[in-house]
Amino acid sequence: MTDLLEVRDLTVHFDTEAGLVEAVDGVTFNVRSGEILGVVGESGSGKSVTALALLRLIRPPGRIVQGAVRFEGTDLVGLSEDEMRAVRGTRIAMVFQSPRTALNPVLTVGRQISRLFELHQGASRAEGRTRTIGMLKLVGISEPERRARQYAHQLSGGMCQRVMIAMALATSPRLLLADEPTTGLDVSIAAQILELLRDLGRRTGASILLITHDLGVVAEVCDRVAVMHAGQIVEVGAVRAIFARPLHPYTQALVRSIPRIDRDVTMEPIPGMVPSLLAPPPGCRYADRCPRVLDVCRRDRPAPRAAAPDQEVACHAAEVEDAPARG
Numbered sequence: 001m002t003d004l005l006e007v008r009d010l011t012v013h014f015d016t017e018a019g020l021v022e023a024v025d026g027v028t029f030n031v032r033s034g035e036i037l038g039v040v041g042e043s044g045s046g047k048s049v050t051a052l053a054l055l056r057l058i059r060p061p062g063r064i065v066q067g068a069v070r071f072e073g074t075d076l077v078g079l080s081e082d083e084m085r086a087v088r089g090t091r092i093a094m095v096f097q098s099p100r101t102a103l104n105p106v107l108t109v110g111r112q113i114s115r116l117f118e119l120h121q122g123a124s125r126a127e128g129r130t131r132t133i134g135m136l137k138l139v140g141i142s143e144p145e146r147r148a149r150q151y152a153h154q155l156s157g158g159m160c161q162r163v164m165i166a167m168a169l170a171t172s173p174r175l176l177l178a179d180e181p182t183t184g185l186d187v188s189i190a191a192q193i194l195e196l197l198r199d200l201g202r203r204t205g206a207s208i209l210l211i212t213h214d215l216g217v218v219a220e221v222c223d224r225v226a227v228m229h230a231g232q233i234v235e236v237g238a239v240r241a242i243f244a245r246p247l248h249p250y251t252q253a254l255v256r257s258i259p260r261i262d263r264d265v266t267m268e269p270i271p272g273m274v275p276s277l278l279a280p281p282p283g284c285r286y287a288d289r290c291p292r293v294l295d296v297c298r299r300d301r302p303a304p305r306a307a308a309p310d311q312e313v314a315c316h317a318a319e320v321e322d323a324p325a326r327g
């Protein structure tokens, strides 16, 4: 069976005055039907640029240099802008960080959702209103009739994020891109929003690409995870497999950096910084931070290797048993 989204060798550069920023470099991953795939990595690792590239929202001086983004069998990179507009916001929807600023300040939240039903599904104004109330209920907003008449500034951050999720779901997308949807929210509210996303994924059958800098979030809600470092995916696989046996030294460092109350060791920060993406050196981009660096790491970029039935790692030093390479 083909996957809902197949991203192959996606590469995005920004041609800046300081030089070429190689923000996303040869990124390859799939999103399966109905799954939640986490994309995790430190700030600056290329997660948001990847999400924007999937929707072809990279603006100059940035551009997609190469790669394919096959969604429901069609390569989005080859579509015209008009064709792309038809996909964006309907088949693929996006939920951003800071929902309050993403909402229109001069329209009631109800009207913002209702317009989507009218625009994309030909609903009458009355139908739009009814379906908006239903959608607000679905995303767990109490007193939906009253809330629908309010403006973004009258709602809490958590409630604004629920409204954004309602807007994203109004067009029944097959794929939801959620970029740090809980960053900036209070911990307990964040947990509720994640629970909501997971529940909605199950109920609607939509796949979710959940971007986060927090591996704890991945452990909570994702089925699989792609670990990004400096514009590249270094490890990808089932969340259970990767937590049980992280193979890339960067993934291992991320796992050790999760604060845990059931363990008396303190969390360890990851040494070093995300390297500059301005003309990065050849070889592995983690080499300068890596405790297990080999000579070959500075010379050759490590290719992804199958390590387990649902785990792949791109590292020269990782101990990978002789698993059959994926065809």
Ligand SMILES: Nc1ncnc2c1ncn2[C@@H]1O[C@H](COP(=O)(O)OP(=O)(O)O)[C@@H](O)[C@H]1O
Pocket (backbone or CB within 6 Å): 014, 016, 021, 023, 041, 042, 043, 044, 045, 046, 047, 048, 049, 050, 061, 062, 277
């Ligand atoms: N408009 C831009 N111009 C130049 N560089 C950019 C631009 N947008 C993003 N980048 C670079 O791309 C890299 C990845 O950024 P981003 O995807 O936002 O990281 P993340 O979302 O993982 O924190 C960063 O090094 C950033 O400096």
Ligand SMILES: [Mg+2]
Pocket (backbone or CB within 6 Å): 047, 048, 049, 179
């Ligand atoms: Mg980001």
